[in-house]
Amino acid sequence: MSGDSLEEALTTRTANAPPELLSRSFFFVCAALSIATTIGLIVLLTTEAAKFFSFSAPLVGVTGETASVVEFLTGTNWGPTEGNFGVLSLVSATLMIMIGSSLLALPLGVGTAIYLSEYASPRLRGVLKPGLEILAGIPTVVYGFFAIIYITPALQPFVPGLGTFNILSACIVVGIMIIPMVASISEDAMSAVPESLRQAGYGMGATKFEVSTGIVVPASLSGIFSSFILALSRAIGETMAVTIAAGSTAQFLNVLNPAAYTERALPMTAAMVKLVGGDVTGGGVAYRSVFAIGITLFVITLAMNVISDLVAQHYREEY
Amino acid sequence: MATDTTTEVAGGFGQVSRTVGQLFRYLLLAATLFGLVFVTILLVYVANDAIQPLTADPGWHLTFFLALVVPTLAAGAYVYRRDGEAFQTGALAIGLAVVSLMFSGGAAMIFADIVEPLTFLAFLVAVAVPGVVTLAVVAYDDRIPFLGQFAVTVAAFYLSLFGVPGPLGAAAGISSVVPGVFGLLAGVPLAPAPWLLAVLSVGLPLAAVGGSLVARDRGRRARLFAGAGILAVPLAGGIVGPFVGVDPLPATVVASVGFVPPIVYAANVAINVPRERVALLIPVTIIVGALVGAFAVDLAGFAGPQSWVDWAFLTASHSNTAEDAGFYPAIGGSILLMVTVAVFAFPVGVGAAVYLEEYAPDNRFTRVVDVNISNLAGVPSVVYGLLGFGLFVTYLGQPDGTVLLGGLTLGLLILPIVIISAREAIRSVPEEQRAASYGMGATKWQTVKNVVLPRSFSGILTGTILALGRAIGETAPLIMIGAPNVTYSLPTSFSEAASAMPLQVYAWSSLYAGPNFYNKVVPAGVVVLVAVLLAMNSIAIVLRNKYQVGD
Amino acid sequence: MSRDDVERDTRTRRQVLAGVGAAGAAALAGCQSTGDGEGSGDELSGTIDIAGSSTVFPLATAMSEEFKSEHGEVEFNIQSTGSGGGFANHFCPGNTDFNNASRAIREQEEQQCADNDVEPVELTVATDALTVIVNNDLDIDSITVGELRQIWAAEVETETWSDVNSDWPDEPLELYGPSDASGTYDYFIESILHAGDEEYSHLSGYSGTEQDRTIIQGVEGSENAMGYLGYAYYSTNKDRVKALAIDDGDGEPVEPSLETARSGEYTPLSRPLFTYPAKSSLTEEHVAEFARFWLENATSEELVAESVGYVPLGEDDQQEQLDALEAAIEDAGN
Incomplete structure (x- = not known):
């Protein structure tokens, strides 16, 4: 946004000339398209989900009836073929993916960010940063495949009761996937800490370790926190890796029980893929439950992005 | 907040411990490398499964080691010691060669199976003609008001691409009266061989760009010569292709998209950056080494790896087997x-x-x-x-x-x-x-x-x-x-x-x-x-x- | 083009390229494609869109591959969408020519199709059957669905055979089955564990494997073992293990066999697999020809049993289905 008064003064006279109008309206339409996308998303998800919740006739291919919004949001049993539409079992799986992957990605990501911003020589940074970008650029379907074909078999001798599909290896690959996100946003925040603060620390006789942990990290806490939320939201929305690695049995699991991570589970995103591509689909209205999950997912990720924005803005240290 | 921490830091003054700092540093480095190493290992595993390098004869490995790996390392080390920047240039040249070869495969695919070279050429010309008209209108007559220029531009593109009356007319139920440049060209009954058309439509623009890049400090004549020299590459591809068992059309496209960019890059370095000429040692060593290795392996009859990523995999479609x-x-x-x-x-x-x-x-x-x-x-x-x-x-x-x-x-x-x-x-x-x-x-x-x-x-x-x-x-x-x-x-x-x-x-x-x-x-x-x-x-x-x- | 041909005439070039590395080899990917069109002299051409059940999907692709080797100009787009998803989103709106299904079309789906003037023609193309196997030396010949549920449900604690039925030996159970990545596993859950009033989940304390061979080996090697697998693989190993007759609750155990599977007596572990061409699509020569081709090859042991693992159609059934198809084609033509 360039609300520069000089610039305005120089361009107002010509602002309504035809080429100016034409180009400006083109650019405006492009920008407005993003709003249209959001509106399209919201309208589509709500109308289709509403159709699902308000359906009164017996469901096609389903023995039971459609679920009310309350049943949908509080039920713990997911089985669209039998008319069980409790989204909580899917949410529990998604939560486990989120928790498991963040246990791996958050410490590693922050560590990476501190190293890159405080310790690495420019030369080393020039190698490591593109490396991390490549990590983020590997398709998620490949990560899913890695999980099921290499990671799970490698873990099986050490983890008793680990099946072909399990949440654990899905957590590991999703964690690896979101490290670059945590690292790059946190590093941006750390690089924004003014050099004078660091110099002040050194001037007081602090070591590099003390400056990093005592000054840089606290000063960039808001940025680090917002990177966490964005990474968690990415983990929630991650689809292919969990579809391939976590299995397709919906069950309501105790999120805090470590043993539950060796189980199979069906996260929300995987449930959507399964509804569209699996064999158990009842068709018709049962299929519409995909929109009900979709809007739940959309609302959760949207809320997390908004929170991250707020955190970044309200707690930002101004220098 | 910052002042709080500094007091705290000041409290610890006098008891500096290097061990904690070093430990912390290595921990951070480990955190940074964790993901990279992890994924690299997985990629090595997957590459091993797909390419199966261990199924090759030991002789095959030895031959390529001697013909390719050792000379490449030697050349790389030599160039690096002479000039660090030249080393980068050399590495870039070989990287460019690999990447453009890869994408030339994709381009060849498009011309072989999706877009006929004639259609593509017609499209290029149909876009170029109104483009020139537009430039002329804009450059030579600034008395024409903008809206007039705009109308001329739009009309030129429309007529050239669709003809009269075009899709607007078709919508109104009028059939085509005069075809546009596109329709005219794409419908030419007697066209030269597709690969010649590919030389025109893909090779010519590349040669023009390459020629002016390579001979940028020299005269118009030199640029023309350089361009002609570059254009010889796709032509040669089309002519030589059939002799090595590749259809002329894909051979032309691969030669244009795959060979021209690295050649132009190398020529540019050789002619315009004399200081980094030594860099070309690296790509030359690799290419010569690969050819020599392949020849030696063929001669000695060593079997290569039974890779699953092979010609058949890249050119066949799905099968149940x-x-x-x-x-x-x-x-x-x-x-x-x-x-x-x-x-x-x-x-x-x-x-x-x-x-x-x-x-x-x-x-x-x-x-x-x-x-x-x-x-x-x-x-x-x-x-x-x-x-x-x-x-x-x-x-x-x-x-x-x-x-x-x-x-x-x-x-x-x-x-x-x-x-x-x-x-x-x-x-x-x-x-x-x-x-x-x-x-x-x-x-x-x-x-x-x-x-x-x-x-x-x-x-x-x-x-x-x-x-x-x-x-x-x-x-x-x-x-x-x-x-x-x-x-x-x-x-x-x-x-x-x-x-x-x-x-x-x-x-x-x-x-x-x-x-x-x-x-x-x-x-x-x-x-x-x-x-x-x-x-x-x-x-x-x-x-x-x-x-x-x-x- | 067959792999051998390609290998022969590209060998030297491949080896040259090998030096440049795999990435470089990828470069020439497009080169041979123009030589593709295997002219077989017929004029069949067009596109066939197929969607539906993931169970029938491998069969459909096997058939299309075979068909394409004879009619190179016919293009296929095959999608695995689930039986119901295929009907609701692709077939009934009129977007696909065939819908595969692992169950018969439902009334509401027929209604939806009718609303869009799409008329499905039901063709049975194969039978999917599961076999429960035990060791040859074990003195048990039949089992009820309830007993199977008790053995395989994660929720029910079962240690020994006698826990399930007091007539059976007091020996620990040893279980073999397909891994949870397999469609057989899903089908077993659906037909046995989910069939009762309560939904059980599959226990995880069993030896799950991708390889049918391992299941046979495991059961063959231990007197107290039980396992389940697709019928096609069992039928080629009949002497090594014993198949149990299944009693679906009416007191009459049914032996698994081609006949009982096809006739539908062998419940609940067998189900017919269907494909539904749209009648309007059958007016197109290439679609009709493909439907015929599929049925003509539906009795093929090699295509149906060995490559995909289902029970092929019997000759009589095949004739019946072909008659139905011809009638539909004729009807569509008018």
Whole structure:
């Protein structure tokens, strides 16, 4: 946004000339398209989900009836073929993916960010940063495949009761996937800490370790926190890796029980893929439950992005 | 907060411990390397499964070690000791050769199976003619008012592409009276061989660009000669191709897209940067070493590895028997999807970024758009798939799984990423340059066109390439819009269904759980997919490094 | 083009390329494609869109591959969408020519199709059957669905055979089955564990494997073992293990065999697999020809049993289905 008064003064006279109008309206339409996308998303998800919740006739291919919004949001049993539409079992799986992957990605990501911003020589940074970008650029379907074909078999001798599909290896690959996100946003925040603060620390006789942990990290806490939320939201929305690695049995699991991570589970995103591509689909209205999950997912990720924005803005240290 | 910590730090004054600091440092390094090492190991595993290097004769390995690896290392070390920058140039040359060879395969695919060279040439000419008209109108007569120029431009493009009365007339039920340049050329009954047309349509523009680059400090004549020399490469490809068992058309395209860029790069270094000439030692050693090695291996009869990523895999389509399964339709589908996504997302994304950075007033609407874009970037890809399916298939009645549908859905998905990176690039254009432009009386549009976009172009391109990489790696939206898991040939138009590389990998790993599919075919697909994405990412990264240095 | 041909005439070139590395080899990917069109002299051409059940999907792709080797100009787009998803989103709206299904079309789906003037033609193409196997030396010949549920449900604690039925030996159970990545596993859950009033989940304390061979080996090697697998694989190993007759609750155990599977007596572990061409699509020569081709090959042991693992159609059934198809084609033509 360039609300520069000089610039305005120089361009107002010509602002309504035809080429100016034409180009400006083109650019405006492009920008407005993003709003249209959001509106399209919201309208589509709500109308289709509403159709699902308000359906009164017996469901096609389903023995039971459609679920009310309350049943949908509080039920713990997911089985669209039998008319069980409790989204909580899917949410529990998604939560486990989120928790498991963040246990791996958050410490590693922050560590990476501190190293890159405080310790690495420019030369080393020039190698490591593109490396991390490549990590983020590997398709998620490949990560899913890695999980099921290499990671799970490698873990099986050490983890008793680990099946072909399990949440654990899905957590590991999703964690690896979101490290670059945590690292790059946190590093941006750390690089924004003014050099004078660091110099002040050194001037007081602090070591590099003390400056990093005592000054840089606290000063960039808001940025680090917002990177966490964005990474968690990415983990929630991650689809292919969990579809391939976590299995397709919906069950309501105790999120805090470590043993539950060796189980199979069906996260929300995987449930959507399964509804569209699996064999158990009842068709018709049962299929519409995909929109009900979709809007739940959309609302959760949207809320997390908004929170991250707020955190970044309200707690930002101004220098 | 900062003052608090400093007092605390001051409290610990006098008891400096190096061990903690060192330990911390190595811990951080370990954290940084963890993901990289982990994924590298997995990639090595998958490459091992797909390429099976250990199945080759030891003699094969030894031959290539002696002919290729040892000389390359020696040449690399020598160049590096002579001149660090020359080493980079040499590495870049060989990287460029590998990447352009890869993409030339894709280009050859397009010309062999999707677009006829004649159609492509007709299209190029049909765009070039009105382009020249427009330039003439704009350059030679500034008395014509803008709207007149605009009308002439639009009319020229319309007539050239569609003729009279064109699709507008067709909509009104009038059949074509005069075909446009496009229709005229594309319908020529007696055209030269397709590969000659490919030389014209692909080789000629490349030669023009290459010639003026190589001989940029010399006269017009030298440029012409250089261009002609470069044009000889695709011609030679078309002529030599049949003798080595390759059809002339793909040979021409591979020669143009695959050989010309590295040759131009090498020639440019050799002629214009004498100090770095030594760099060419590296690519020359590698190419000669590879040829010598291949020749020696053939002579001695050593068997190479029984790789699953082989000619047959790359050129065959899916099969129920793992040994015959191939990736061809998936590669082609991904290429077409990428083209569609780029055509849609690039202009719209850049347009939105220009609006937000250069035009947008600081009001509520702008802030909403701003927040909205960052939120859209966080919406899961599977939800975009729902949007694509619901909007285009359920409400607009489009057939499902088509290239157009997939391209639009993926385009919407990467749009926020393109906008965000383009905004960053535009923001990095120094304010003084804009001010200078305005100071000389330029209008806003002229400033955007002549200053902002050219200055930020490489940054925008970098962001777009990275976003395109994201798009072709996506699977979930394609499943949602009903792209087929199995097709046997390339789509020939945008309204046909197409598979894509990641989707094919997913289909193989989930629907064909046989051991050979699981342990051989899927790794082979993964290797190809990852190779393409690594190539795209490295182009983006090299571009960005160059542009950051240039700034 | 067959892999051998390609290998022969590209060998030297491949080896040259090997030096440049795999990435370089990828470069020439497009080169041979123009030589593709295997002219077989017929004029069949067009595109066939198929969606539906993931169970029938491998069969459909096997058939299409075979068909394509004879009619190179016909293009296929095959999608695995689930039986119901295929009907609701692709077939009934008129977007696909065939919909595969692992169950018969439902009334509401027929209604939806009729609303869009799409008329499905039901064709049975194969039978999917599961076999429960035990060691040859074990003195048990039949089992009820309830007993199977008790053995395989994660929720029910079962240690020994006698826990299930007091007539059976007091020996610990040893279980073998397909891994949870397999469609057989899903089908077993659906037909046995989910069939009762309560939904049980599959226990995880069993030896799950991708390889049918391992299941046979495991059961063959231990007197107290039980396992389940697809019928096609059992039928080629009949002497090594014993198949149990299944009693679905009516007190009459049914032996698994081609006949009982086809006739539908062998419940609940067998189900017919269907494909539904749209009648309007059958007016197109290439679609009709493919439907015929599929049925003509539906009795093929090699295509149906060995490559995909289902029970092929019997000759009589095949004739019946072909008659139905011809009638539909004729009807569609008018």
